Amino acid sequence: xxxxxxxxxxxxxxxxxxxxxxxxxxxxxxxxxxxxxxxxxxxxxxxxxxxxxxxxxxxxxxxxxxxxxxxxxxxxxxxxxxxxxxxxxxxxxxxxxxxxxxxxxxxxxxxxxxxxxxxxxxxxxxxxxxxxxxxxxxxxxxxxxxxxxxxxxxxxxxxxxxxxxxxxxxxxxxxxxxxxxxxxxxxxxxxxxxxxxxxxxxxxxxxxxxxxxxxxxxxxxxxxxxxxxxxxxxxxxxxxxxxxxxxxxxxxxxxxxxxxxxxxxxxxxxxxxxxxxxxxxxxxxxxxxxxxxxxxxxxxxxxxxxxxxxxxxxxxxxxxxxxxxxxxxxxxxxxxxxxxxxxxxxxxxxxxxxxxxxxxxxxxxxxxxxxxxxxxxxxxxxxxxxxxxxxxxxxxxxxxxxxxxxxxxxxxxxxxxxxxxxxxxxxxxxxxxxxxxxxxxxxxxxxxxxxxxxxxxxxxxxxxxxxxxxxxxxxxxxxxxxxxxxxxxxxxxxxxxxxxxxxxxxxxxxxxxxxxxxxxxxxxxxxxxxxxxxxxxxxxxxxxxxxxxxxxxxxxxxxxxxxxxxxxxxxxxxxxxxxxxxxxxxxxxxxxxxxxxxxxxxxxxxxxxxxxxxxxxxxxxxxxxxxxxxxxxxxxxxxxxxxxxxxxxxxxxxxxxxxxxxxxxxxxxxxxxxxxxxxxxxxxxxxxxxxxxxxxxxxxxxxxxxxxxxxxxxxxxxxxxxxxxxxxxxxxxxxxx
Numbered sequence: 001x002x003x004x005x006x007x008x009x010x011x012x013x014x015x016x017x018x019x020x021x022x023x024x025x026x027x028x029x030x031x032x033x034x035x036x037x038x039x040x041x042x043x044x045x046x047x048x049x050x051x052x053x054x055x056x057x058x059x060x061x062x063x064x065x066x067x068x069x070x071x072x073x074x075x076x077x078x079x080x081x082x083x084x085x086x087x088x089x090x091x092x093x094x095x096x097x098x099x100x101x102x103x104x105x106x107x108x109x110x111x112x113x114x115x116x117x118x119x120x121x122x123x124x125x126x127x128x129x130x131x132x133x134x135x136x137x138x139x140x141x142x143x144x145x146x147x148x149x150x151x152x153x154x155x156x157x158x159x160x161x162x163x164x165x166x167x168x169x170x171x172x173x174x175x176x177x178x179x180x181x182x183x184x185x186x187x188x189x190x191x192x193x194x195x196x197x198x199x200x201x202x203x204x205x206x207x208x209x210x211x212x213x214x215x216x217x218x219x220x221x222x223x224x225x226x227x228x229x230x231x232x233x234x235x236x237x238x239x240x241x242x243x244x245x246x247x248x249x250x251x252x253x254x255x256x257x258x259x260x261x262x263x264x265x266x267x268x269x270x271x272x273x274x275x276x277x278x279x280x281x282x283x284x285x286x287x288x289x290x291x292x293x294x295x296x297x298x299x300x301x302x303x304x305x306x307x308x309x310x311x312x313x314x315x316x317x318x319x320x321x322x323x324x325x326x327x328x329x330x331x332x333x334x335x336x337x338x339x340x341x342x343x344x345x346x347x348x349x350x351x352x353x354x355x356x357x358x359x360x361x362x363x364x365x366x367x368x369x370x371x372x373x374x375x376x377x378x379x380x381x382x383x384x385x386x387x388x389x390x391x392x393x394x395x396x397x398x399x400x401x402x403x404x405x406x407x408x409x410x411x412x413x414x415x416x417x418x419x420x421x422x423x424x425x426x427x428x429x430x431x432x433x434x435x436x437x438x439x440x441x442x443x444x445x446x447x448x449x450x451x452x453x454x455x456x457x458x459x460x461x462x463x464x465x466x467x468x469x470x471x472x473x474x475x476x477x478x479x480x481x482x483x484x485x486x487x488x489x490x491x492x493x494x495x496x497x498x499x500x501x502x503x504x505x506x507x508x509x510x511x512x513x514x515x516x517x518x519x520x521x522x523x524x525x526x527x528x529x530x531x532x533x534x535x536x537x538x539x540x541x542x543x544x545x546x547x548x549x550x551x552x553x554x555x556x557x558x559x560x561x562x563x564x565x566x567x568x569x570x571x572x573x574x575x576x577x578x579x580x581x582x583x584x585x586x587x588x589x590x591x592x593x594x595x596x597x598x599x600x601x602x603x604x605x606x607x608x609x610x611x612x613x614x615x616x617x618x619x620x621x622x623x624x625x626x627x628x629x630x631x632x633x634x635x636x637x638x639x640x641x642x643x644x645x646x647x648x649x650x651x652x653x654x655x656x657x658x659x660x661x662x663x664x665x666x667x668x669x670x671x672x673x674x675x676x677x678x679x680x681x682x683x684x685x686x687x688x689x690x691x692x693x694x695x696x697x698x699x700x701x702x703x704x705x706x707x708x709x710x711x712x713x714x715x716x717x718x719x720x721x722x723x724x725x726x727x728x729x730x731x732x733x734x735x736x737x
Contacts, residue, residue, distance in 0.1 A: 004086060008097065008098065011095075011207075014520070015093050015300065016057075016092070016093050016095075017299050017303050018058065018059060018070040019036050020302070020332075021073065022059060023404070024092070025077060028052055033539050034055045034260070034303060035051060035053050035054075037051055038050050040066060042061060042077075043063060045061075045064075049062055054302075054303040055260065055520070056520055056535070057070060058531075059073055070089055071085040071086060108241060111181060114181070115182045115183075115241050116211060116212075116213075117174075118178060118182040119214070119242070121174070122165060122169075122215070123156065123204050123215075125156070126154075127155070128156070130157040130202075132157075139201060143272060143276070144279075145275060145279065149278070149279045152254070153204065153275055154203075154204035155201065155202065157201055158198055158202050159199065160199040161198070162198070163194060163195060164195055165184060165195045166194070177193070179195075181240065183196065183215075183237035183239075183240045183243070184196055196237075200217030200220060201217065201218040202216075203216045203217070203271050205237070205243070207247075207253065208256070208300075210516050211242075214240070214248070217235045217236070218271070218272075219233050234270075245288075245291040246295075246296045247294075247297075247300075249288060251274045252286050252300070255284055257473045257474070258283035259304040259305050261472075262305070263305055264284055264308070265307070265308050265309070266284055266286075266311060267285075267286055267288075267325070268285060268286075268287050269321075269350075270287060270352065272352045273285075273311070273351040274287040275352075280360040282364065284305075292325075293321075293324070294328065298331075298332040301332075302329075302332040306334070307336075307337060309336075309367060309370055310322050310329075322338055322376070327402070330399050331402040336373045339366060339367065339371065343357070351363070374396060374412065374415060374416060374419070377396055378420070393416065393420055393422050394429070397426055398430065398431065400413055400416065451529045453499070453536065458497050459495075461561075462496065462500045463500065463537075465551075465554045466537070467537045468550060469507055469551075470519075470522075470537060471547075473511075473517035476507070476508070476517060478609075479504075479507075480512065482613060482616060486616075486620065490623055492623050493562075494558050499529065502527075503526075552609045555612050556591050556612060557595075559612075563584055563588045566623070567581065567584060570584065571629065583622065587615075594612075
């Protein structure tokens with residue numbers, strides 16, 4: 001039976017905020033970052049027992065077991081089959097579904113596939129052409145766009161020729177007509193076809209999954225060569241089978257993790273406004289791609305943030321754009337704040353120039369001066385006459401009436417009444433975007449099979465480490481560096497809990513496969529038990545560089561715990577076993593020593609990170625020796641046990657700056673400079689664990705580390721080995737043997 005493709009279903013699910021859908025049938029109350037609670041409609045529920053997670057796109061009732069994604073809710077609530085649920089959700093969010101069951105659908109799906117492949121081909125070609133264009137490279141250098149940022153945002157160049165890309169596409173199996181359908185070529189009145197983008201700097205526009213769906217082109221040509229014809233500074237792809245402007249926010253695929261972390265989004269106008277801010281470290285930023293902000297844009301952003309900073313020009317056009325944006329974001333549950341940037345002399349300036357001239361810290365300070373939307377309207381709308389004031393108050397009340405949260409609506413009514421001496425009534429006020437009719441909420445749901453998480457059996461520090469990686473995708477490059485192929489091939493199980501080991505491996509597998517991190521995609525790939533584990537992880541945020549420090553501190557503690565488990569595997573009925581046990585003790589002492597030195601700032605966090613990474617190789621060697629000895633495969637080798645694992649690099653300084661931002665640049669990851677990473681370790685706040693388990697102990701005490709004395713059950717002969725006292729000369733790299 002013909003049906004919608006998986007790609008269509010996934011795109012629709014990405015655009016549908018499950019909380020907004022469910023709120024069409026029952027009230028929800030916010031209980032955390034993108035989490036809500038409400039009375040479950042699938043059983044006789046007298047107190048809120050259903051949770052809704054907008055980030056993961058799921059709902060779950062912990063009383064009756066009902067749960068699933070947005071389609072499952074509509075299926076069960078409205079008594080529809082899956083196809084009907086998909087069409088209901090599509091109608092709600094304004095998503096254009098292709099026709100099914102006829103040739104039109106097949107043609108649409110084939111065209112979407114073709115456009116996607118052509119966009120990928122064009123993106124690679126534009127990037128290649130950039131390396132051949134001194135003019136384009138000079139332009140990027142003037143705008144201070146680094147090579148890393150060019151690669152991250154897929155910035156390229158379209159040369160001046162009329163058929164440069166068309167010819168390249170033809171050599172790769174695509175016709176000129178295909179290029180027109182993809183928005184990469186235009187058909188002339190005389191019937192000829194030419195490249196749409198010529199002599200333009202090309203910026204790839206990606207959807208949430210990172211797929212290139214369109215391009216924006218910045219004109220680089222000489223105005224004198226146009227014969228008096230003024231070309232548009234920016235030219236964007238037209239809408240195609242793959243690209244809808246109202247659904248795509250430029251940069252969101254890069255910035256959504258930063259937006260979630262800050263619980264705030266900065267909305268700017270231009271491509272380079274976003275690129276410059278993102279490159280400077282201000283990464284919770286998006287831009288509309290070739291259109292004004294739309295309701296779909298606001299619905300998507302409301303999943304990730306509570307506050308929206310509107311950064312538009314201060315001229316009349318900018319003020320009109322700001323007011324239109326207020327009408328769009330307020331009904332979606334975003335709290336808008338407005339601000340404009342200026343130089344010290346008072347002249348207006350866009351975010352791109354501002355951050356390049358004054359730096360990211362100045363931008364963040366300016367952000368703190370943003371006005372609430374009511375103050376902004378009061379300042380910018382005329383108020384010289386009673387008619388002006390009446391128009392302003394009517395406009396303010398119209399916006400207030402669009403707010404769905406009743407308590408927030410009342411608070412704004414009270415505020416406008418006190419500030420402007422008006423009534424607290426909305427009588428006669430029409431809302432700009434009326435809510436859809438609610439359908440009756442009556443349905444029965446059979447109890448679902450129950451799964452549980454054995455919290456009482458899980459190590460608190462391992463649970464916290466899992467939450468640390470999940471909440472901070474910027475750590476995934478560092479995690480991939482440690483848990484690499486060598487580590488995986490060794491068979492080491494650093495996590496005591498198989499459940500947490502599987503969860504960590506799922507995160508790393510998704511990142512290795514896609515180069516990005518999506519909480520929703522991760523959730524859908526997990527087993528029911530791991531899904532429940534993820535649902536119950538506590539909400540917590542880390543402030544840089546605390547998450548980096550805790551990452552390496554935890555790896556040290558996990559390594560020590562692993563070594564304690566190893567000791568039980570070493571038989572002491574042979575000389576080889578006793579020497580291997582002593583070798584393991586010396587390795588353990590090395591970890592303890594560098595951990596304590598990091599804590600008292602005797603070494604920098606960068607050095608500490610490098611030491612933890614370097615400790616992996618001797619740890620693998622020890623594990624291999626222990627396995628061989630336990631299985632009887634090992635033969636005593638005097639040289640092996642007299643030569644402890646050592647590191648080639650000096651510990652006095654990092655061997656390279658890679659630990660400021662190790663590995664390949666992660667799509668959503670801010671670059672952590674050494675100056676940031678050398679901050680003093682902060683006291684780590686404790687997450688709220690599920691009620692069945694205790695919170696992990698504080699991450700700041702020596703009790704986290706085992707005693708530095710050798711175990712009493714290991715014989716020690718001073719003639720055969722060095723004393724078990726760590727060398728004070730840390731630079732000699734003797735802490736690991």
